[in-house]
Every structure is written in C-alpha cells, then in structure tokens.
Amino acid sequence: MARPGQRKAGARRSAARDQRRVRHRGDIVVVLARAVREVEAATQRGRVTPAVRTQFQAVALLLREERARVQAEPSGSDSHRAEQLKRLDGIATILATTAVQDAGLLALLAEDAIASDAAQALKRDMLRTVGVEPAPEEVPPTETPAAPATPERRVVPQSVISRQMANPFLAPDFSAARERTARPRRLAGWELIGPLLSSFERAGGGDSACMPLPAPSSRGAVEGLALMPHQAQLVAAAAAGHRSFLLADEPGLGKTAQALVAADAVNAYPLLVVVPNVVKTNWAREAGRWTPHRAATVVQGDGDTIDGFADIIVVNYEVLDRHVGWLGDLGFRGMVLDEAHFIKNKTSQRSQHVLELSNRIRSRTPRPLLMALTGTPLINDIEDFRAIWQFLGWIDDAKPLGELMDALEDTGLTPADPGFYAVARRRVIDLGIVRRRKVDVAADIPARRIADLPVELDGPAGRSIRAAERELARRMVARYETALANRSAAAVVGGIDHDLVRRVARWELKDATTAQAGGNVFSMMRRIGQAKAGLAADYAAQLARSAGKVVFFAKHVDVMDAAEDTFARQGVRFSSIRGDQSPASRQRNIDAFVNDPDVAVAVCSLTAAGVGLNLQVASNIVLAELSWTDAEQTQAIDRSHRIGQTEPVTAWRIIAAQTIDARIAELIDSKAGLAARALDGSDEEVSSSADVQLEALVTLLTEALSAVPQSGAA
Incomplete structure (x- = not known):
C-alpha cells in the first residue's frame, strides 16, 4: 500500500500532467472536478485514507477561493459568470454529499477547521497546474481579534451546524435580491403613514376589505x-x-x-x-x-x-x-x-x-x-x-416603501385631496x-365542525404525566404476565393474547372506578386537563380578541379555576357557569355573557352547562377537556349550534399530544363516526363511556406489550 508521501508525490505528478493539458484560469474547474470525483470514488469504496482527506481539503479550500473570485471578478459577462458559478456549484454538491458519508471529511468543512500543510501544498500545486502562481502565504497575526459578543441566550442547534458544515458552498446566495430603481417622489414631503391608517377608520361598514x-x-x-x-x-x-x-x-x-x-x-x-x-x-x-x-x-x-x-x-x-x-x-x-x-x-x-x-x-x-x-x-x-x-x-418607521409608494404616487392625489383616503385604502388592500x-x-364550510388542536405538555407537569402513563402500562403488563404465567401450557397462545388483554383492561377499569387513589385512567385524564388548562385558556383568549365571544368547556372544577385565573391575568372578562350555582346566580352569568359585549368568555362545566343553555351569541367553542362520549361533546357544542345561530360553529378541541389524551380522542371519533360528527352534526350515541374507557386501556396495554418480548409466547 502506498504511503501518504508517495500518494502526495503521485498527486503532484498528476498535477504536472494536467499542466500540460490546461493553460487558462477557467480550466481550474476541470482539475477540481477530476479531484472531487477521485475523492467521491474513494469514499464510496470505504477507503478514506489520509491522502484522500488531504485531497478533499485541498479541493474544498480551492473551491471556496475560486467561487469568491468568480463572484468578485469585474470583467467578463454575466452569462459567463453564471456559467462558471453553476459548474462550481455542481462540484460543491458532490463535495457536500461526499462529506456527509464520513465524519472526518465533514469536520474538514467547518469554518474553524485547520488546513493541513499537505492540503495547502496540494492546493498550490493545483493552481500551478493551470498556470496560476499562488499568492505568498500570509503570516497569521499574533493576536486574533475577539468576535463580537452575542446575547447570552443565543444558541445554534447542533443540527443547524451540521447543515452548515455539510453544505458550506451551497449556502443561500443573497446577492440576487432585487434592487429598486429610485423614482422622483411627488409625495416625498408628505406624512403618509397617519393618513393611510386613518383611511381605514374613515371607511364605511360596507366597504370591501379584501x-x-x-x-x-x-x-x-x-x-x-x-x-x-x-x-x-x-x-x-x-x-x-x-x-x-x-x-x-x-x-x-x-x-x-x-x-x-x-x-x-x-x-x-x-x-x-x-x-x-x-x-x-x-x-x-x-x-x-x-x-x-x-x-x-x-x-x-x-x-x-x-x-x-x-x-x-x-x-x-x-x-x-x-x-x-x-x-x-x-x-x-x-x-x-x-x-x-x-x-x-x-x-x-x-x-x-x-x-x-x-x-x-x-x-x-x-x-x-x-x-x-x-x-x-x-x-x-x-x-x-x-x-x-x-x-x-x-412601510418602514416613517414612510411607505416600494410598491405601496409607487401606487400612491400613481394616484396623482395628496392627503389634502378629499378623494385621497378612499383611493389610498384601496391601494393598501390591493x-x-x-x-x-x-x-x-x-357555502364552503360545514354548519358545524370540530378542529383538533394538539399541544405539547412541556416541563415537570408533562414529564410527570408521561411517567404516570408508563407506570399504568407497566402495572397492566405485570398483571397480564402474571395471568399468563398461571395458565396451563395447553392454554398458552403465540404472540399477544388479545382476549387476555381485554380481561386485564376490564380488571384495571373496575379497580379504577372503585378506588379513588392511585394512577388510574381517570386521575390521569384529570391531571392532563389541569396541565392543558392554561394553554386552552390562552387559545380561548386569542379567539375572543379576534373573533368575538367564546364558550370554554371543561369537566373539572380545578381546570375551570385555572382557566379563569388565566383570563383574569390577561384582562379578559368572563362569566362562570357551574353546577354548584343557585338558579339566580347561574342566570345572571348567562345573561352577562349573552348581553354584555365586554364579557368575552363563558367558562362552562361540561356536565352542568352541557344541556339546557342557549349560547348562540358565540360561534367558537373551546373544549379544554375530552368527554368520554361523542354525545356529551355534541351536547356541549349544541349550546351554540342551535336555532338563532347565524354563523357556522367551530369547536376547538385541545388535545395533549403523545399522551393517552390523543388515544381517547381517536377512540371517540372512531366510535361515533368522524365524518358524521364533523360534517352533518350527527349526535347518535353508538357507544357508552365505559366502552371508550375500556378501549383506551386495551390500546395502552397492547402498545406496551408490542414493545417488549412476550413471556410464555409459543
């Protein structure tokens, strides 16, 4: 096997041969293309030797310099420059795709990678091959100026660094941004931002805003x-x-x-x-x-x-x-x-x-x-x-820009002219x-639809909920394996015994309904509701500011309390409709939501306010917690989707992603028929709440068993 020094000498002899064939600067692309193909072939064969890395770095160094030279070259036509850059980008693509196959090559593309003496020497040889005398080597300064300080919280994710390292020569080309030709400005001395904003305030209620x-x-x-x-x-x-x-x-x-x-x-x-x-x-x-x-x-x-x-x-x-x-x-x-x-x-x-x-x-x-x-x-x-x-x-801080300024100039009007405001408003809209x-x-949208909004439960609460879910699955797996171990050999089946899975899920559900303590499915759903409360309330507040009144439904009192705290902090006025209110208090809260334009949200108990209310003043509903049946969910939505409602109703269902919450949402939809629920508002009860609870546990246990080897499997 040839030593690195022998390979280096061979590369120089190859460069000498190239020198006899190419005689002008443009042919550097030929040398680079041949060298990068040699590196690519060696990498594909799995033979990334020190000599290959030297050749790779020499190509990278010369490619970077050549690209910068072509971009800065004042002579030559734009078409010739574009053709040269296109050829160099082709080489850069090969270099980048080759680099990602080997960590050692990838590291050589970093901005702070130290160019070896061998790579520098080979780069100079490649330049001499095309008749270019390399510039004298610069002596590095004794002190490197400190980089500008960045804010303490600034970060650069590692995967972004990898992207930059893998593709340094195909970085975005920012030189192509359009430069506008300056026009004489008739309105240059006028203050225009205020009149433009005022033009919207002056518009009549029937004026188009599209x-x-x-x-x-x-x-x-x-x-x-x-x-x-x-x-x-x-x-x-x-x-x-x-x-x-x-x-x-x-x-x-x-x-x-x-x-x-x-x-x-x-x-x-x-x-x-x-x-x-x-x-x-x-x-x-x-x-x-x-x-x-x-x-x-x-x-x-x-x-x-x-x-x-x-x-x-x-x-x-x-x-x-x-x-x-x-x-x-x-x-x-x-x-x-x-x-x-x-x-x-x-x-x-x-x-x-x-x-x-x-x-x-x-x-x-x-x-x-x-x-x-x-x-x-x-x-x-x-x-x-x-x-x-x-x-x-x-616009910028002081004036309209570009296309808007051109459009205002073309009107021939100034803010002193009576017709300016209507025309200016139209120009902004356009x-x-x-x-x-x-x-x-x-006509485009259904009269009633449900839109799921998945949210991530971050922080300690989210980690705790996911840990509790794993513990529940572990407990059911242990129960399943114990039951399986107590079977006779003849009764053991291969793979997962789905009949036994369903029985274990029933045992767990029975225990959960008779015991109030422990990490059962009901306590877990309550904790998920508590963790979602702030996010759901924040979204309801956004809806209230942009679309008017919102009905907010939750199952548990503590979730309602947390949501109301969020509304209070954000200055959003709300009514509270709960099961422990007197009839008179309940009606006062309903009337405030329906009649007072400043009361933006009705915070309602899913069980206490899900029936018997008329809240069609709102067309947006937020379901902060899942019900166990589609019928209960539909009853809540129908507080707004009823006779007297003039707009399509949207229910925003807040779902905790990557938790049992998401599984239950899918089960509710599958039991009720998603198409009927979303499109024609069918509220047919096709399953009981116990069915959904049982199926949620069956799904959780089946997934847990699929992730581990099965005890007693044939």
Whole structure:
C-alpha cells in the first residue's frame, strides 16, 4: 500500500500532467472536478485514507477561493459568470454529499477547521497546474481579534451546524435580491403613514376589505384533502405572482392550510413559521397533512431536537430571542407570522426580532413570500397595523416603501385631496389584505365542525404525566404476565393474547372506578386537563380578541379555576357557569355573557352547562377537556349550534399530544363516526363511556406489550 508521501508525490505528478493539458484560469474547474470525483470514488469504496482527506481539503479550500473570485471578478459577462458559478456549484454538491458519508471529511468543512500543510501544498500545486502562481502565504497575526459578543441566550442547534458544515458552498446566495430603481417622489414631503391608517377608520361598514382574488385553482389537493374554494383563491393569487398577504380571515376558515399550500405553490422553501406556543404542534401536524413531501420541524427550547435540514421550521414567539441569530442566516425564502397581532407593540423584544428577520429575508431574497395571519377585524386597533405592514415590507418607521409608494404616487392625489383616503385604502388592500368572514363563505364550510388542536405538555407537569402513563402500562403488563404465567401450557397462545388483554383492561377499569387513589385512567385524564388548562385558556383568549365571544368547556372544577385565573391575568372578562350555582346566580352569568359585549368568555362545566343553555351569541367553542362520549361533546357544542345561530360553529378541541389524551380522542371519533360528527352534526350515541374507557386501556396495554418480548409466547 502506498504511503501518504508517495500518494502526495503521485498527486503532484498528476498535477504536472494536467499542466500540460490546461493553460487558462477557467480550466481550474476541470482539475477540481477530476479531484472531487477521485475523492467521491474513494469514499464510496470505504477507503478514506489520509491522502484522500488531504485531497478533499485541498479541493474544498480551492473551491471556496475560486467561487469568491468568480463572484468578485469585474470583467467578463454575466452569462459567463453564471456559467462558471453553476459548474462550481455542481462540484460543491458532490463535495457536500461526499462529506456527509464520513465524519472526518465533514469536520474538514467547518469554518474553524485547520488546513493541513499537505492540503495547502496540494492546493498550490493545483493552481500551478493551470498556470496560476499562488499568492505568498500570509503570516497569521499574533493576536486574533475577539468576535463580537452575542446575547447570552443565543444558541445554534447542533443540527443547524451540521447543515452548515455539510453544505458550506451551497449556502443561500443573497446577492440576487432585487434592487429598486429610485423614482422622483411627488409625495416625498408628505406624512403618509397617519393618513393611510386613518383611511381605514374613515371607511364605511360596507366597504370591501379584501383584495381582488382570482378564480380557485386545483392546487393543494392531496390524498384525502382538498382546499375549500375561498382557500384555493388565495393560493391561486400566490401562484399568479402575489407575494405579501395580510390574511385576516375569521378563525375557522383555514388560514394555516392556505399559508402552507401557498408556500408550496411558489416554492418558498426553506419556510419560517413564527407562532404562539399553543399552536406550534398543530402547525407541524398541518404541514404533514397539506405538504407531506416537505419535512417540518418544531423548535423546542434550545432546539436540541430539531431537524436542521427541514423545509419548514416552526418556532414560537417565546423562544425567538434564542434563535434569531441562526434563523437570520439560514436563507429563508418565505416567512409566515401566525396571530400577527402579537407584534403590535413595536418596542417589545418579540416584535423587534420578527421585524429583524423579515428585513433580512426581504433584503437577501428576491420576492420572498411573506404572510401575516390574524383574525383581528380590520376596523379595530388601526395602529396595530404599523408593525404588521412593516413586517410585510409595505412601510418602514416613517414612510411607505416600494410598491405601496409607487401606487400612491400613481394616484396623482395628496392627503389634502378629499378623494385621497378612499383611493389610498384601496391601494393598501390591493397589496395583499384578504378578509373573509364565516358568513361570507358559508357555502364552503360545514354548519358545524370540530378542529383538533394538539399541544405539547412541556416541563415537570408533562414529564410527570408521561411517567404516570408508563407506570399504568407497566402495572397492566405485570398483571397480564402474571395471568399468563398461571395458565396451563395447553392454554398458552403465540404472540399477544388479545382476549387476555381485554380481561386485564376490564380488571384495571373496575379497580379504577372503585378506588379513588392511585394512577388510574381517570386521575390521569384529570391531571392532563389541569396541565392543558392554561394553554386552552390562552387559545380561548386569542379567539375572543379576534373573533368575538367564546364558550370554554371543561369537566373539572380545578381546570375551570385555572382557566379563569388565566383570563383574569390577561384582562379578559368572563362569566362562570357551574353546577354548584343557585338558579339566580347561574342566570345572571348567562345573561352577562349573552348581553354584555365586554364579557368575552363563558367558562362552562361540561356536565352542568352541557344541556339546557342557549349560547348562540358565540360561534367558537373551546373544549379544554375530552368527554368520554361523542354525545356529551355534541351536547356541549349544541349550546351554540342551535336555532338563532347565524354563523357556522367551530369547536376547538385541545388535545395533549403523545399522551393517552390523543388515544381517547381517536377512540371517540372512531366510535361515533368522524365524518358524521364533523360534517352533518350527527349526535347518535353508538357507544357508552365505559366502552371508550375500556378501549383506551386495551390500546395502552397492547402498545406496551408490542414493545417488549412476550413471556410464555409459543
């Protein structure tokens, strides 16, 4: 076997041969291509020797330098430069895909990787091959300037570092962002932001607040799913070239699906989605449904578990401060801001981070897709539009920008002209404001539907609940194995004995209904309800601010108490309807919710307020805890979905992901028939609560047994 020195000499002789064949700078690509193919072949054979690593690093060093030289070269045509960069990017692709196959090669791509003397020497030889004399080697300074300090909480997840290391030469090209040609400004001396905001306050109640939208397209249909006509209209607008939207549809009209499919229609990947904490799991789930061919990842905490190579990155406002650094450099081609009214206070840290990210994307990416989603009606909180319009790139702190300024110039009017306000409002709306109400698209949506909202139970409460669930499964497995061991040999069956599983589940359910202590299925569901209470109340408060009155249902008094504490802290007025109230007190609370416009939420007991109430003043319902039957759930929804209701009703069911809560939700749906429940409102009782409880335990035990070897199996 040849020693490294012999291989190095061989490489130099090969370079000498190349020198006789190539005589101009452009042929460096030929040398690089040949060298990278040799490295690729050696890696595929599993023979990554020191000489191969030297050759790999030499190619990487020279490729980086050559790419920078081509980009900075003042002479030559744009087409020639683009052709050279395309050829270099092809080599970079091979280099990156080769690197991920070997950790040693991958480490050589890091920015702080030390270039070996052998790699530097080989790089110089490769340059001389094409007749280029290498620059004299620089003597490193005795002291390296300290890097600028970063905020203490800033982090860069390891998977993001791996992405950067694996693909350093195919990093986002920020040089292609569009530069606008300056126009003479007739309105340069006018203050315009105030009049633009005022134009919305002056509008009449019947004035349209929605841009013209094209006919619905068929884009967005995936197996088992299809966009509703009003959703498909927005996607068609994006596909036709529109790139900024203030999507202000009422809750329940599918803004999430519209944003995801619009991003897919214009290939706005990678896509950044910034959301409230309570809905980030749901965004990942919806991405899996509507764009299953695109990987989505959710940033939790410091981002230790994220997929750095995902197409869709979902992050919540609360942790944005830790991640804004690397997010700003990832090269996003689209950004979605859910519950965009969260940034209305421009002095807040969350608003500043959002605007910083938006500015980076707009300055580096030609025509990015920017979408601000909020259900807040356009006639309220006009000043809140400032931050949202700035996020979309329509204005800055002082003036309209780009397309909006051009549109105002073209009107020929000034704020002193009477017709300015109506025309200016129309120009802003045409930039991308889309507002539909449930009553506007009633034909598109069912009269009543249930939307599941999965949430992650983080922190000690979530860990405790998952530990209790594992303990319950362990206890049933032990009971199952004891019963199996006491059987005669003739009675033992191969694999899991499903009859025995069902009997063990019945024993556990009987014990749970007769004993109040211990980690049984009922105490576990109560603990899950307590853990969900704050998240469910937070979502109900968001709905109340954007869509009007909300009915909040819970099973347990302590869950109602926790929700009411959350509403009180957030300044949301509520009525409380419970089973221990006197008739007079109960009626006062009902009347306050129905008649007082400032009472935004009715906090109701699922059992005490699930029947006999008329709450059709609200069209949004939050089910903070699961009932054991679909009929009980339907009775609660029918407090709003009844004669006198003029809008479609949406029930938001809060589900604790990755817990028994999610299993029970699936069981309730399967027992009742999901299609009937969601589309025609069937409340037929097809199973008892005991059936669902038993099946939940059967499912839990079966999954636990499937994960471990079976005792006594034939």
